[in-house]
Amino acid sequence: MAVEVILPRVDMDMETGKINHWFVAEGEAVVKGMPLFEIETDKAAMEIEAPADGILRGVSVKIGETLPVGAVVGWICARDEIFEAPVPGAVAEKPPAPPQAAPEALQSSGAGANGDLRATPKARRWAREQAIDLSSISGTGPDGRIQAKDVAPNRAGLTSPPPPRGALHGEWLARGAGTPIVFVHGFGADLNGWRPLHGYLSAGRGHFALDLPGHGQSDLMGPATLEAFVESVEATLVAEGVTSAHIVGHSLGGAVAAAYAAARPVRVRSLTLLAPAGLGPEFNGAFATGFLAAQGDASLAAWLRQLAVDEAALGAAMVKATLARRAERPHVEAQTKIAASLFPDGAQAFSVRTQLASYGGPLRVVFGLEDRILPAAQTRGLPGAVALHLLPNIGHMPHFEARAVTAEIIEDNVAAGDRRAAARSG
Amino acid sequence: MSAIVRELSYAQAIQEALAIAMEDDERVFLMGEDIGVYGGAFQVTGDLVHRFGEDRVMDTPISELGGAGVAVGAALTGMRPVFELQFSDFSTLAMEQIVNQAAKLRFMLGGSVSVPLVIRMPTGSGTGAAAQHSQSLEAWFAHIPGLKVIEPTTPYDAKGMLLAAIADPDPVIMFEHKLLYKSKGPVPAGRYAVSLDKAQVRREGRDVTIVASGIMCSRALDAAATLAEEGVEAEVIDPRSLRPLDMATIVQSVKKTSRLLCVYEGVKTLGIGAEISAAIAESEAFAYLDAPILRLGGAESPIPYSPILEKAAVPQTPDIVAAARRLARGQV
Amino acid sequence: MSAAAAKSETVQPSNRPPIYERLNAAQLREALHKMLLIRRFEEAAEDSYVRGQSYGTMHLSIGQEAVAVGVCTWLSDSDYITSTHRGHGHCIAKGAKVDRMFAEFLGRETGYCRGRGGSMHIADPATGNLGANGIVGGGIPIAVGAALSAKKLKTGAVVVSFFGDGANNEGAFHESLNIAAVWKLPVVFVCENNGYGMSVSTKRSTAVDSVAVRAPAYAMPGVSVDGNHFAAVAEASFEATERARRGGGPTLIECVTYRTRGHSRSDRNRYRTPEEIETWKARDPIPAFERELEAFGFLSRVEIEKVRAGVDEEIKQALAFAEASPVPSAADLLRDVYTV
Numbered sequence A: 001m002a003v004e005v006i007l008p009r010v011d012m013d014m015e016t017g018k019i020n021h022w023f024v025a026e027g028e029a030v031v032k033g034m035p036l037f038e039i040e041t042d043k044a045a046m047e048i049e050a051p052a053d054g055i056l057r058g059v060s061v062k063i064g065e066t067l068p069v070g071a072v073v074g075w076i077c078a079r080d081e082i083f084e085a086p087v088p089g090a091v092a093e094k095p096p097a098p099p100q101a102a103p104e105a106l107q108s109s110g111a112g113a114n115g116d117l118r119a120t121p122k123a124r125r126w127a128r129e130q131a132i133d134l135s136s137i138s139g140t141g142p143d144g145r146i147q148a149k150d151v152a153p154n155r156a157g158l159t160s161p162p163p164p165r166g167a168l169h170g171e172w173l174a175r176g177a178g179t180p181i182v183f184v185h186g187f188g189a190d191l192n193g194w195r196p197l198h199g200y201l202s203a204g205r206g207h208f209a210l211d212l213p214g215h216g217q218s219d220l221m222g223p224a225t226l227e228a229f230v231e232s233v234e235a236t237l238v239a240e241g242v243t244s245a246h247i248v249g250h251s252l253g254g255a256v257a258a259a260y261a262a263a264r265p266v267r268v269r270s271l272t273l274l275a276p277a278g279l280g281p282e283f284n285g286a287f288a289t290g291f292l293a294a295q296g297d298a299s300l301a302a303w304l305r306q307l308a309v310d311e312a313a314l315g316a317a318m319v320k321a322t323l324a325r326r327a328e329r330p331h332v333e334a335q336t337k338i339a340a341s342l343f344p345d346g347a348q349a350f351s352v353r354t355q356l357a358s359y360g361g362p363l364r365v366v367f368g369l370e371d372r373i374l375p376a377a378q379t380r381g382l383p384g385a386v387a388l389h390l391l392p393n394i395g396h397m398p399h400f401e402a403r404a405v406t407a408e409i410i411e412d413n414v415a416a417g418d419r420r421a422a423a424r425s426g
Numbered sequence B: 001m002s003a004i005v006r007e008l009s010y011a012q013a014i015q016e017a018l019a020i021a022m023e024d025d026e027r028v029f030l031m032g033e034d035i036g037v038y039g040g041a042f043q044v045t046g047d048l049v050h051r052f053g054e055d056r057v058m059d060t061p062i063s064e065l066g067g068a069g070v071a072v073g074a075a076l077t078g079m080r081p082v083f084e085l086q087f088s089d090f091s092t093l094a095m096e097q098i099v100n101q102a103a104k105l106r107f108m109l110g111g112s113v114s115v116p117l118v119i120r121m122p123t124g125s126g127t128g129a130a131a132q133h134s135q136s137l138e139a140w141f142a143h144i145p146g147l148k149v150i151e152p153t154t155p156y157d158a159k160g161m162l163l164a165a166i167a168d169p170d171p172v173i174m175f176e177h178k179l180l181y182k183s184k185g186p187v188p189a190g191r192y193a194v195s196l197d198k199a200q201v202r203r204e205g206r207d208v209t210i211v212a213s214g215i216m217c218s219r220a221l222d223a224a225a226t227l228a229e230e231g232v233e234a235e236v237i238d239p240r241s242l243r244p245l246d247m248a249t250i251v252q253s254v255k256k257t258s259r260l261l262c263v264y265e266g267v268k269t270l271g272i273g274a275e276i277s278a279a280i281a282e283s284e285a286f287a288y289l290d291a292p293i294l295r296l297g298g299a300e301s302p303i304p305y306s307p308i309l310e311k312a313a314v315p316q317t318p319d320i321v322a323a324a325r326r327l328a329r330g331q332v
Numbered sequence C: 001m002s003a004a005a006a007k008s009e010t011v012q013p014s015n016r017p018p019i020y021e022r023l024n025a026a027q028l029r030e031a032l033h034k035m036l037l038i039r040r041f042e043e044a045a046e047d048s049y050v051r052g053q054s055y056g057t058m059h060l061s062i063g064q065e066a067v068a069v070g071v072c073t074w075l076s077d078s079d080y081i082t083s084t085h086r087g088h089g090h091c092i093a094k095g096a097k098v099d100r101m102f103a104e105f106l107g108r109e110t111g112y113c114r115g116r117g118g119s120m121h122i123a124d125p126a127t128g129n130l131g132a133n134g135i136v137g138g139g140i141p142i143a144v145g146a147a148l149s150a151k152k153l154k155t156g157a158v159v160v161s162f163f164g165d166g167a168n169n170e171g172a173f174h175e176s177l178n179i180a181a182v183w184k185l186p187v188v189f190v191c192e193n194n195g196y197g198m199s200v201s202t203k204r205s206t207a208v209d210s211v212a213v214r215a216p217a218y219a220m221p222g223v224s225v226d227g228n229h230f231a232a233v234a235e236a237s238f239e240a241t242e243r244a245r246r247g248g249g250p251t252l253i254e255c256v257t258y259r260t261r262g263h264s265r266s267d268r269n270r271y272r273t274p275e276e277i278e279t280w281k282a283r284d285p286i287p288a289f290e291r292e293l294e295a296f297g298f299l300s301r302v303e304i305e306k307v308r309a310g311v312d313e314e315i316k317q318a319l320a321f322a323e324a325s326p327v328p329s330a331a332d333l334l335r336d337v338y339t340v
Helices: A121-129 A193-200 A227-242 A253-261 A287-293 A299-305 A311-328 A330-341 A355-357 A403-425 B008-024 B048-052 B065-076 B090-100 B139-141 B155-167 B217-227 B247-257 B272-282 B284-288 B307-312 B315-326 C003-007 C020-021 C025-050 C065-072 C086-094 C100-105 C140-155 C171-182 C210-220 C228-246 C274-281 C285-295 C301-323
Strands: A003-006 A016-024 A035-040 A046-047 A054-057 A066-068 A074-078 A170-174 A181-184 A207-210 A243-252 A269-275 A363-368 A386-393 B005-009 B029-034 B058-059 B080-084 B117-123 B147-152 B170-176 B184-188 B202-205 B208-212 B232-240 B241-243 B261-269 B294-299 C080-082 C158-162 C187-193 C221-227 C251-256
Touching: A066 C020, A121 B315, A170 A193, A181 A253, A193 A207, A193 A403, A207 A227, A227 A253, A243 A253, A243 B307, A253 A269, A253 A355, A269 A403, A287 A299, A287 A330, A299 A311, A311 B208, A311 B217, A311 C171, A330 B117, A363 A403, A363 B208, A386 A403, A403 C228, B005 B155, B008 B029, B008 B048, B008 B080, B008 B155, B008 B184, B029 B065, B029 C080, B029 C158, B048 B058, B058 B261, B065 B090, B065 C140, B065 C171, B090 B247, B090 C140, B117 B155, B139 B147, B139 B241, B139 B261, B139 B272, B147 B155, B155 B184, B202 B217, B208 B217, B208 B315, B217 B232, B217 B261, B217 B315, B232 B247, B232 C140, B247 B261, B247 B284, B261 B272, B261 B315, B272 B284, B272 B294, B284 C140, B294 B315, B315 C020, C020 C228, C025 C086, C025 C100, C025 C301, C065 C086, C065 C187, C065 C228, C065 C251, C065 C285, C080 C140, C100 C301, C140 C158, C158 C228, C171 C187, C171 C210, C187 C210, C187 C228, C210 C221, C210 C251, C221 C228, C228 C251, C228 C285, C285 C301
Parallel strands: A181 A207, A181 A243, A243 A269, A269 A363, A363 A386, B029 B058, B029 B080, B080 B117, B117 B170, B147 B170, B208 B232, B208 B261, B261 B294, C080 C158, C158 C187, C187 C251, C221 C251
Antiparallel strands: A003 A074, A016 A035, A016 A066, A035 A046, A054 A074, A170 A207, B005 B184, B147 B241, B202 B232
């Protein structure tokens, strides 16, 4: 039986080769293992051995002809075998190519080219969404690049979409499980004032802080009344999907919190008030006036120092931050309105004592005995169920001046609120 | 159910994880240089050898390649070894077994085996150990399919991620920044696991996203405190896992802030932040970017000895503040 | 057969190697079957390679069959081996089926590695084969690790690490032997010394005359045997395996053998002479084994021919199975990169 002689693959990547030279002629005898022909590949020439004993017949290829790997180049027949050149076609079939997975469709690039226009992706998107022609906008970024704020200068808080109607600006200082704590700041401050205290509270629970109207990144949209503020708080919590919360309020924010809690007692699991306003008429009106009137950093800083017994407790950071934020969004007009409405003629024109009495949930009040803005004496006569913590040597800012103690009081009250709610539903 | 929470150091948290794993599963054992009575080069294994014996806490000869291969072989045949390399720089001696064997055996064998191996190594600079004992090679390993790569930054995560890594059927490489070993944090007693594929938002903010790995995470948090004084609220993300990277969390953050700064200790070029930047540019967050993506990474040099140079070679807190500030103010 | 073949010893009943007392006819027939299966398999694999049917490269162990089969005689499925890039023979000797091996070389889903590994990474964990390895010396520390497991889990298993003469100069070899000795692990190190790494001879690359000489440096017994003589290999590996099972620690066995083919198919054999190749071809381990089996009355010539015919049929069917097997889908590329 004739044995086929093939052009072998000798290198991993070899697909074709050529025969340079035959060592044996057609019709001559060969011995298995002797050199039969020399092939040439990309790498170097190589001798190929005869695969069997016999006579070489049927050499069908030319010297130097390029052949695919596996091609039959001849036959070795037995001595007495009658040889007929078989039908060519002994080229080894390549295994079926595996099915190709279709390549993923390339993402189409964004809106059409704008020529030489430099604009950030966000600016382009806002322009697209609002059907604004980018070429009509001049950019304030490096090299005249158009940034998002150039496209929509009226959008509050530059980096975020405007809050839903009526809702205030707020931020989650932390996300977590369970009933969140909502923080309401005081007059002239903003939500960032809660950050130092936030670090002292245990992790795991959500903390949401909001900016009162006319403060931080919230504009004064409606009247400057406690009722309007309470409605704004409600709208904000609804917008955030908060159906039940522990509320912590400071100063004016404490009064707002108390009013909200009285209006929505089911939603408020506990109420912790730090130096709350609304316990009596006395108020350091000069502070409010001076704070609003201050033009320069130095005078503003002087009024800020009234807030704490030890000014170092406030931290240079807080003072700097307040100054910086005032420089950006003064809110002076709005806050003057609020002062005129709530603290006319240097007195508190509202009271939340009834609200405190009607709330009914776990309620604690924290007051610094050295508070120079609201006198601690106002805490007399609070309902017996209200826990009162009077802190010696502390001013108007217990959440700055006595962080650990304040945090502990809040934690205890929050725990009490959760226990109560569980007992009710259990 | 509430576990008792105590303050432990990062090193103690790791030791606790190793002890719990060995108590729970007799297949778990430790291998490494000087991890026995010496207690480990960074005192992580401590007294574990006295509690579990030399059979469970095995001192190897100085043979990183041999040791790594033995760990691979043991993992292939029913054990769960935790192999400690004394410095991440020495992984270079063991690369053959880590990259060619551990990472690829399951795949090459068509899924008929798994390699449940954990390799732990101290990483990073700041101890004056100079060029051959201070590298951050995380990007090398995160580049290898078949490996999982983690870099916890808190004691809580160190314990939880190590427990999860030991339980994982695939090879996990755990990088521990040397400067973190003494840092302290709350750690619950008992068993818990932290996922090996989720980043953690360490600080929420609106103005700029900072993704910072290893020691850079705490530097980024310090920077965020400083930035807050200027009214810039930074969101700090700790990736925790480098392979796989939790891009979903980062994408969500960049969509919120529109600005991204990546901070990592490995050499800046072709480092972890390079991948994060490119991935963000390819993601849906692209249309939310309002500034170019910035990276702060290690310098294009080996880590020097002299402290001034050593500090200059990797990002420091003021560098992070400056970069984030420029980003937030639209000056980039 | 050339005159050079007369070099082999005359086989007489009085020469019967003592190791045959431990093996019966059935076991010896199986040994012959495996050696022939390896030989025919390698030849068929080579054929499919030169025809361009199988992809990549291939490292054939033609001429080294006695080592693989001699050593694996004493191993069961619960013992382990690690192997080299020249691992087809070890795989078959350890109990793998040639149909799934062919399927692997043709890159099919039915292959031992589902087409993902190919020749250099062929493995069969079910029979204790932790795999051929593309890295010289890559399998040696892994074998030591498997031995550590066996000792810890008290399975009584033994691990054989097959490696070539080239590996004995790799750092991994030295680190592995040291660790195995220090920890007294049940591993047998089997060096197939075929005289050449790729093209560089052991004479030019290795500081000592024989690999076995390195054993005392690692405080373990070392022995050098004729790797083309089944009985010699079987005897040395029996002793080493028993020592390991008894808790006596590791052994280094050097099997002096030869690969009559090049390192791989692209080898131009410039580094050795045709005369050298011819000399070793005359010491082919398979005919030598057949002569012994006949001479010592274990198998008749007829029975031997039956084994040969059976192997030819096995190979034919295995090839058909492989060629009919499905190719993998590119959509499955990422499968098995991870377990979870």
